[in-house]
Amino acid sequence: MKKVDEETIRAIVEASPDTIMLLDKHGFVDCNPATLNMFACSTVDEFIGRHPSEYSPPTQPDGWSSLDAANEKISTAYRTGAHLFEWMHMRSNGEVFPAEVQLTLLTLKEGDLLQATVRDITERRQAEAELQLKKLVFERSITANSIADSTGLIRYANEAFVTMWGYRNRDDVIGKPISAFLNSDDEAQKVIHALNETGEWKGEYTALRQDESTFMALGLATTIKDTSGEVIGYQSSVLDVTERTQFQDSLLKSQESIKNSLIGTITAIGKVVEARDPYTAGHQQRVSRLSRTIAQKMGLDSHCIEGIRMGATIHDIGKINLPSELLTRPAQLNALEFELMKSHAEVGFDILKDIELPWPVADIAHQHHERMDGSGYPQGLKGDEICLEARIIAVADVVEAIASHRPYRPSLGVEAALNEISINRGVLYDSDVVEACLELFEEKIFDFDNVRINNM
16 A cells, blocks of 8 residues: 655645644644634744644633633543534634544644644524424424424424324324315315425315324425525424314404414423523513603504513523523633624524514614614614614613612612613613603603503
8 A cells, every 4th residue: 555645644634625634732832724824823833833722712611711711621542543513713813613633643743743723603593493492393382393304204293283183292293194184085186286286285175084083174385495505304283173163253363373383482492491590580671661661652563562571581582592600700701701792683593584583683683782872782883774663671670780680780770770771861772762762761661670551
C-alpha cells in the first residue's frame, strides 16, 4: 500500500469544510481555514497559542468556568483517547454559539497532541425546540391528528385520534394503513389521489371505528415534503360531524375549542419558560395583563386584544435556549452575556414563525425589544415598521421590568417605570401606547394586583 505523504495530508486538511485544529494542554498549535472562518479570525497567528477557554464565554451552562471545564475535557481526552461533548463557544466578535466538540488523541513522533473538530449546532438546538413546541400543539389539539408515511401507514396519532376511532391505545393504531380508518377503499383512494395531485384534501367521509361502527368525519389533510420537494408522508386533522342537524353549531364550538386549546398551549409554554427563571416567575403573565388592558384602553377590537394577550404570554419564549444560570445571575450581565441574552428575540421568532396561529405571535416575540427611533434589537426597526402589538408589549414589558424585583436589583417602583416611558414617549416608545398606559395608572384603572377594565 502506498503511503500518503505529509504534504498530501496537509492539503486535505486545508481543503476540508470541517473545522480541524490541533492543541496540547496549553492551547491551540495549528488549525485549518474552516476553523478561522468559524471563530471569525483573520489569520492563523491570531488563533495559535490561545487556550480554548479564550474562545468561550466566561462560564458554561453547567456553571463551570470555561477555563476549568476546558482543562477537564482536555485531560479526559488525553486519558481516554477520545472525548465527545457539547460546549458553548464564542467567536472573536463576541458572538456565542452552541457546539459539538470531538477531541481525539494523536500520537506523533514530536509528542502527543489532540485533534479537535467543532460543529456549530445552533440550528439543531432551534429545530429541537421548535419540534417540541409543534408536538405540544399537535398533541393537545381537540381534533384527531395523525401522520402517515409515504406508503399510507399511520406513524403517529394523538390521543383524540385514538379515542375518536375507539381504539384502546396508540399501539393499536400505529402501523395501520389509512384505509383501515375509512369505511370504503374507494374513499381512501380518492383522498390519496387528491393529496398527490394538489398537495391537500378536505371534505367529509364515512369513518370506520375499531368495532366496525361508522361516523361522519370532516377532515383536512396535506402532504409532507422533504427539502427536495418529494412527498414523504401525509398529515390530517379530523372532526366527528355525525349529527348533521348540529353541524354548524358544532363547527362554531370546535373553532372556539381550538382557540381555547391554543390559548392553553401558549399559556403552558409561557410557564415552561418562566419555570427556568424563578426570579421573574409571572413576568410574562403580568406583561400580558398590562398589555391587554392598554389595548382595551386604546379601543382595539377583541381579536387584536386577544392576540396581544397571547403574544405577551410567550414573548420571552426564546429564553428557553439560554443557560438558566444566565437568567438567574444575581448581578448585572457583562457585555458578552448581554449579547447572548439579546438573542432570545431572534430565537423566539425562529421557534414560532412556522406555527399557524390567528395572531402575529412570532412577530411579537421578534419585535418586542425594537424601539421607535430604531435603537432597539434585533432588526433596528423604526416607527410603524414595528407591529402595533409589539409596540404595546414593549411598553408593558419595560414598565413591569422596572416595577418588579430582579435578581440583580430590588424593584425600582411603578413611579420610576412610568417616568421612564413618559420621558421617552415618541423616542423609544409609541406615544399613543404610552398615553394609554399612563392613563391606566393615573386613573387607578390598573395596578399589577387589580384591573377594573373587564377581562376579555
